[in-house]
Amino acid sequence: MAAQTLAEMAVEVLTTADGRAKTALGRRHAAAWFAARAAGAPLPIGQAQPPLRPARPAKPDLLPPRDVPRRRPGSEAGRIALLHAVGHIELNAVDLHWDIIARFTHHPMPPGFYDDWVKAADEEAKHFNLICDCLEAMGSHYGALPAHAGMWRAAEDTAEDLLGRLAVVPMVLEARGLDVTPGMIEVFRKAGATGAVAALETIYAEEVGHVAYGSKWFNWLCGREGRDPKDVFHDLVRRYFHGSLKPPFNAEKRAEAGLPPDFYWPLVDGPEADAEQGAE
Ligand SMILES: [Fe+2]
Ligand SMILES: [Fe+2]
Numbered sequence: 261m262a263a264q265t266l267a268e269m270a271v272e273v274l275t276t277a278d279g280r281a282k283t284a285l286g287r288r289h290a291a292a293w294f295a296a297r298a299a300g301a302p303l304p305i306g307q308a309q310p311p312l313r314p315a316r317p318a319k320p321d322l323l324p325p326r327d328v329p330r331r332r333p334g335s336e337a338g339r340i341a342l343l344h345a346v347g348h349i350e351l352n353a354v355d356l357h358w359d360i361i362a363r364f365t366h367h368p369m370p371p372g373f374y375d376d377w378v379k380a381a382d383e384e385a386k387h388f389n390l391i392c393d394c395l396e397a398m399g400s401h402y403g404a405l406p407a408h409a410g411m412w413r414a415a416e417d418t419a420e421d422l423l424g425r426l427a428v429v430p431m432v433l434e435a436r437g438l439d440v441t442p443g444m445i446e447v448f449r450k451a452g453a454t455g456a457v458a459a460l461e462t463i464y465a466e467e468v469g470h471v472a473y474g475s476k477w478f479n480w481l482c483g484r485e486g487r488d489p490k491d492v493f494h495d496l497v498r499r500y501f502h503g504s505l506k507p508p509f510n511a512e513k514r515a516e517a518g519l520p521p522d523f524y525w526p527l528v529d530g531p532e533a534d535a536e537q538g539a540e
Contacts, residue, residue, distance in 0.1 A: 350391055351402070364425070431497075
């Protein structure tokens with residue numbers, strides 16, 4: 261039997277519904293990809309038809325964001341709700357990274373493009389499992405609470421546009437994670453929740469890499485087409501991202517990930533943007 265292609269592996273992950281099963285399968289496929297690369301016999305990328313929406317478990321119930329109960333992190337229940345929301349983001353991220361692998365195979369990309377997204381998908385699987393472990397240690401589990409519907413929207417909106425996908429997913433949404441994670445780590449540190457602090461610190465460190473992969477390949481594609489990455493980024497975020505970007509930004513980690521301020525500040529509306537202009 262011919263070896264499974266990377267695109268087929270990605271679709272297999274996307275069509276697996278259960279969170280723990282999805283992440284276990286993804287981690288096996290990532291290990292197979294990197295073992296083949298190390299042996300000098302890379303797996304073929306191939307082609308496959310990713311689903312418009314990935315398979316997901318029956319629980320959690322998915323609600324419009326305004327109907328998801330507010331989280332007050334001062335209580336144990338609030339901290340469980342916060343971790344549950346992070347778990348939902350991580351599971352979505354697993355699917356987002358396998359989706360970019362399967363969906364854009366008609367764009368010829370170097371093997372390093374696939375290395376980066378397989379590694380990112382593998383790390384998201386680890387993140388989801390770490391958060392599930394924390395939830396279970398606190399007497400809850402992923403699926404116990406409702407979660408945001410609509411998190412897949414960015415993927416659907418950019419299903420036909422690789423540059424748009426890179427702009428909105430790693431360079432806007434995952435970069436936002438760099439802005440908000442330190443505050444979240446503080447919440448759990450104050451509560452003495454050392455397990456959650458360790459999980460969130462792992463997530464924080466590895467997410468810098470995912471944003472960096474996004475800006476690396478975004479710049480690479482713009483360079484191949486002789487276009488100015490900053491202008492292209494502004495156009496695509498305005499086209500595909502609903503709403504303006506929200507400061508405060510984690511300027512240091514964004515810089516580490518290859519995102520300079522002139523990429524994101526022009527996409528901020530309102531008084532904060534004016535204050536920043538005035539500061540110059
Ligand atoms: Fe993650
Ligand atoms: Fe990520």
